[in-house]
Amino acid sequence: MADEYLLNVRNLRTYFHLDEGTLKAVDGVDFAIPKRKTLGMIGESGCGKSVTAASIMRTILPPGQIVEGSLAFQRSSGEVVDLATLDPFGSTIRAIRGQEIAMIFQDPTASLSPVHTIGQQIMEMVLLHRTNNKKAAKEIVLDMLDRVGLPNPAQQFNAYPHQLSGGMCQRCMIAQALSCNPSLLIADEPTTALDVTVQAQIIELIRELQDELGMSVLYITHDLGVIAEVADMVAVMYLGRIVEYADTRTIFKAPRHPYTQRLLKAIPTLTQQAGGYLENIAGNVPVPLDPPAQCGFTSRCLIAEEGLCDRKVPPLEEIEPGHLVRCFLADGALTTPVQEAA
Amino acid sequence: MTSSTQPGSLLIQVEHLQKYFPIEKGLLKSVVGHVRAVDDVTLSVYRNETLGLVGESGSGKTTLGRCLLRAIEPTGGTVTFHPRNGAPIDVLALDKPGLKALRRQVQLVFQNPYSALDPRKTVLQIVSEPLILHNVVRGDALIARVKELLDLVGLEVKHMNRYPHAFSGGQRQRIGIARALALNPEFIVADEPVSALDVSIQAQILNLLQDLRRELNLSFLFIAHGLNVIKHVSNRVAVMYVGKVVEMADVNDLFVHPRHPYTEALLSAIPNPDPDLRMQRIILPGEVANPANPPSGCHFHPRCRYAVERCKQEVPTWEEKAPGHFVACHRTDEIELIGVPLVG
Numbered sequence: 001m002a003d004e005y006l007l008n009v010r011n012l013r014t015y016f017h018l019d020e021g022t023l024k025a026v027d028g029v030d031f032a033i034p035k036r037k038t039l040g041m042i043g044e045s046g047c048g049k050s051v052t053a054a055s056i057m058r059t060i061l062p063p064g065q066i067v068e069g070s071l072a073f074q075r076s077s078g079e080v081v082d083l084a085t086l087d088p089f090g091s092t093i094r095a096i097r098g099q100e101i102a103m104i105f106q107d108p109t110a111s112l113s114p115v116h117t118i119g120q121q122i123m124e125m126v127l128l129h130r131t132n133n134k135k136a137a138k139e140i141v142l143d144m145l146d147r148v149g150l151p152n153p154a155q156q157f158n159a160y161p162h163q164l165s166g167g168m169c170q171r172c173m174i175a176q177a178l179s180c181n182p183s184l185l186i187a188d189e190p191t192t193a194l195d196v197t198v199q200a201q202i203i204e205l206i207r208e209l210q211d212e213l214g215m216s217v218l219y220i221t222h223d224l225g226v227i228a229e230v231a232d233m234v235a236v237m238y239l240g241r242i243v244e245y246a247d248t249r250t251i252f253k254a255p256r257h258p259y260t261q262r263l264l265k266a267i268p269t270l271t272q273q274a275g276g277y278l279e280n281i282a283g284n285v286p287v288p289l290d291p292p293a294q295c296g297f298t299s300r301c302l303i304a305e306e307g308l309c310d311r312k313v314p315p316l317e318e319i320e321p322g323h324l325v326r327c328f329l330a331d332g333a334l335t336t337p338v339q340e341a342a
Numbered sequence: 343m344t345s346s347t348q349p350g351s352l353l354i355q356v357e358h359l360q361k362y363f364p365i366e367k368g369l370l371k372s373v374v375g376h377v378r379a380v381d382d383v384t385l386s387v388y389r390n391e392t393l394g395l396v397g398e399s400g401s402g403k404t405t406l407g408r409c410l411l412r413a414i415e416p417t418g419g420t421v422t423f424h425p426r427n428g429a430p431i432d433v434l435a436l437d438k439p440g441l442k443a444l445r446r447q448v449q450l451v452f453q454n455p456y457s458a459l460d461p462r463k464t465v466l467q468i469v470s471e472p473l474i475l476h477n478v479v480r481g482d483a484l485i486a487r488v489k490e491l492l493d494l495v496g497l498e499v500k501h502m503n504r505y506p507h508a509f510s511g512g513q514r515q516r517i518g519i520a521r522a523l524a525l526n527p528e529f530i531v532a533d534e535p536v537s538a539l540d541v542s543i544q545a546q547i548l549n550l551l552q553d554l555r556r557e558l559n560l561s562f563l564f565i566a567h568g569l570n571v572i573k574h575v576s577n578r579v580a581v582m583y584v585g586k587v588v589e590m591a592d593v594n595d596l597f598v599h600p601r602h603p604y605t606e607a608l609l610s611a612i613p614n615p616d617p618d619l620r621m622q623r624i625i626l627p628g629e630v631a632n633p634a635n636p637p638s639g640c641h642f643h644p645r646c647r648y649a650v651e652r653c654k655q656e657v658p659t660w661e662e663k664a665p666g667h668f669v670a671c672h673r674t675d676e677i678e679l680i681g682v683p684l685v686g
Contacts, residue, residue: 044540165629195398195567197626200611204625222541225570225613249617266545268574270597270612270682277552278574280545284510 005032005074006184006216007056012069012084014048014055017062021290025051025064027240030316033184038210038217040231040248042224046285048240049220053186056218057097058088076100076183099129102177106189108169112161118145119157122176129180144175148205167198171205178209185210186218191226203230224267228252236260239296240288242316246323256319256330259297295327303329350389352424353529353561354410359383360418361405365634377634379405380416381585384660387529392555392562394576394593396569396608398630401582403565407531410563411448412441423448426528446476449522453534455514459506465492465517466502472524491520496550512543516550523554531563536571548575569612573597578666581605584631584641587660591667598681601669603646606679622680640672648677 014026026048033039043049054060056071071083075096086093105111113121119141126137138157145153148171161169170190177185187206191199207230210217219230227234227248234251236244236259244257255261265279283300294310295301301309308328316326360383362376379402387393397403408414410421412433421433425447436444452458459468469488473479479487489499495516506514515535522530532551536544552575554560566572572579573593580590581604589602600606610624626645631637637644643653650673658670 044542167629195630196569196611197398197607198629199613200623200625203613204623223613224541224615228615228617229613252615252617263542264615266542267615268545268548268570269616270570270573270609270614271616271684272574273594273684276574278545278549280549281542282546284512284543285540 004034005072006035007074007218008032008070008072009052009056010070010072012052012055012071013067014051014060014064015067016064018289024240024288024291026055027288027291028313029069029237029240029242031235031242031245033216033218034232035183035216036210036214037232038219038230040227040234041218041220041237042222042227042234043237044222044285046287047237048288049222049237050188052237053103053188053218053220056083056186057101057103058083058086058093059097060088073101073184095129098125098182099180100182101184101186102180102182103186103188104170104173104177104190107193108166108173109161109193111173112169114161117158117160118164118172122172122179125176126179140179141175144179145172147209148172148175148178149201150175166194167201170194170198170202174202174205174209178213178215181213182215184216184218186220188220189222190219192221192223199226206230224252224264236263239285239291241296241313241326242324243297243326244324245316250323256323256325257297257327258301258303258329262302305329350391352386353389354387354424354563355422356383356385356410356419357422358419359406359409359416359421361402361409361414361416362418375634378585378636379633380409381633381636383419383582383585383587385580385587385590387561387563389528389561390555390559391577392564392575394572394579395563395565395582396567396572396579397582398567400584400630400633402585402633403567403582404533406582407533407563407565408450410531411445411450412436413450423529442476446525447527448529448531449525449527451515451518451522451530451532451535454538455511455518456506456538458518459514461506464503464505465497465509468506468517469502469520469524472521476525478525487524488520491524494523494554495520496546510543511539512546515539515547519547519550519554523558526558527560529561529563531565533565534567535564537566537568544571551575569597569608581608584636585633586641586670587668588642588671589667589669591664591669594684595664595667596681598684600679600681601663601667601674602642602671603648603673603677603679604642606681607645609682610680640670648673 009029009031012026012029016023016025029052041049055066066084069084072080073083074080122141123137126140131137142153150156150171191202221227231248233247235242238259244260262281266281281300293313295314298304298309314326314328316324318324319330359380361380362378364373365375367374383406395403405414409416423431423433466488469491470484473484473487492499492502497516536547564575576593579593579596580587583604589605600609607624607626628645631641639655640653640658643649652672658672660668660670662668663674
């Protein structure tokens with residue numbers, strides 16, 4: 001059982017201790033990423049998606065702190081380590097970070113160094129983790145740039161990021177992330193800053209490389225359409241917690257948490273008749289600053305029950321095999337299935 | 343709103359509109375070329391309709407929108423505004439007072455609600471500014487009008503003395519909309535009004551804009567890069583590619599039966615939040631062409647899978663292929679393009 005999973009996150013809590021109080025950015029998150037699969041993580045801004053990713057990479061800096069939880073990661077040697085207990089500046093995490101777990105970020109032009117060439121930046125990583133030989137490193141980089149579909153790698157090797165378009169920069173970031181054959185790729189909104197036609201290219205590229213290299217992917221985005229395309233399983237986050245977890249089909253066809261249901265109704269789709277009215281979710285995502293012990297969605301939920309939902313935090317329960325929901329009322333007749341697209 | 347809403351009379355007519363930005367080089371600023379941001383665009387907006395304008399970044403959507411109210415000075419073509427009462431106005435020939443008068447009737451809503459509001463002014467000051475500038479109301483009547491506007495866009499009147507930082511993105515966009523509505527405009531250019539917002543907030547703003555359109559008889563030019571949003575709000579849609587409008591049609595017609603290969607590719611590239619509906623994805627090779635140095639002939643030909651020799655040489659003409667369905671493509675009659683099926 002444990003062997004199927006590359007990363008097993010249990011009860012992760014990452015808090016930021018601020019003057020105003022404790023910001024509970026990630027407040028009890030559990031999920032596991034199976035080998036060679038893609039877990040999609042979806043949620044609105046401020047729900048803790050990126051902090052979860054940074055916690056896995058151990059790049060949370062004070063005032064932020066992982067206060068609880070375990071991050072069991074299976075290394076390529078087969079050994080299982082708890083990332084949460086590692087020294088964030090120690091040699092173990094530095095060997096894992098970049099080499100076994102790699103990350104690509106939202107804004108490719110801002111994430112690459114403007115004063116180094118593309119080639120230098122990727123070489124740095126290869127020299128650090130794979131080889132000391134500069135010539136061999138350059139070979140690896142050129143091969144990688146070719147694999148991500150950068151036209152004319154030998155020439156682009158000496159280009160600076162400002163000379164490339166956003167889509168090309170994202171390809172370079174992917175080349176950098178994958179240059180050390182990581183077993184886990186964390187993609188934090190990798191296509192949000194790109195145009196749709198370029199987004200389609202990048203999604204296709206990540207999928208191809210995943211098949212080829214056999215890695216797992218944690219794909220973080222707020223775009224439900226992208227998630228439907230790339231993910232095998234989906235975790236829906238709201239206010240620092242996972243509120244629903246299931247395989248992609250179930251999330252889109254038979255969601256049980258009121259937030260997921262409402263979110264799906266709130267987006268206009270291409271197949272609908274034009275016009276009509278969207279069922280929006282009133283209000284805003286609250287700020288999780290010293291949040292009361294209650295379901296985070298209570299204030300915006302239409303079916304919340306007084307005295308129940310606002311009194312304690314609902315547990316994440318398995319209501320059917322592989323389908324976990326964090327809602328007291330998920331079993332009741334109160335939740336309505338989302339209309340099936342005929 | 344349904345797409346079958348009868349469009350009213352002509353409101354804005356744009357003919358052969360052109361905006362070339364000069365590229366200057368060297369000490370003497372000699373002009374070495376032009377960025378053809380908007381290149382010979384012809385379209386019209388009718389009363390009580392929303393014309394959706396879609397395209398990728400750099401296609402000239404924003405420049406086109408701003409040229410309509412001369413926030414950017416076009417370099418050629420004509421824009422004619424037909425006000426509710428009075429004679430048609432040649433927008434490009436207006437002098438300063440004339441332009442000020444025009445802007446009572448044509449307003450802008452911006453993309454980024456964080457940078458479009460002055461952080462040092464209160465909501466009351468922001469929303470009342472156009473009313474004061476145009477000398478519409480004063481004193482108590484001014485406060486009353488601001489309250490009315492805030493109420494209209496769904497903001498709490500008691501918050502009007504707060505500063506923009508106290509509001510969330512969605513609320514700030516509502517403030518921007520209230521400001522645009524202050525002078526009772528007839529026409530609003532909404533430049534990506536929801537792309538900076540979260541999904542659940544997007545829906546709130548889209549619904550608000552639709553309500554306002556109906557209640558106040560407004561017309562919109564709605565600029566966006568998200569086709570799902572465009573489909574939801576528009577009556578008609580224009581698709582832009584490298585400075586040119588390549589296709590324009592009724593919204594359902596365009597989505598179900600696209601007639602330009604770029605529209606087809608754009609439709610197929612949209613990730614659909616329905617795991618059962620897998621469209622045949624057309625991956626366009628390469629990137630959007632550079633408007634400073636666009637390809638010869640049809641600008642889309644290097645990425646087009648239907649391109650033939652003729653597309654490299656001749657610029658396709660803008661033709662009405664079916665009633666209300668305009669397209670600029672040499673091969674539109676010969677090729678069968680796939681759209682998005684309507685479900686439900």
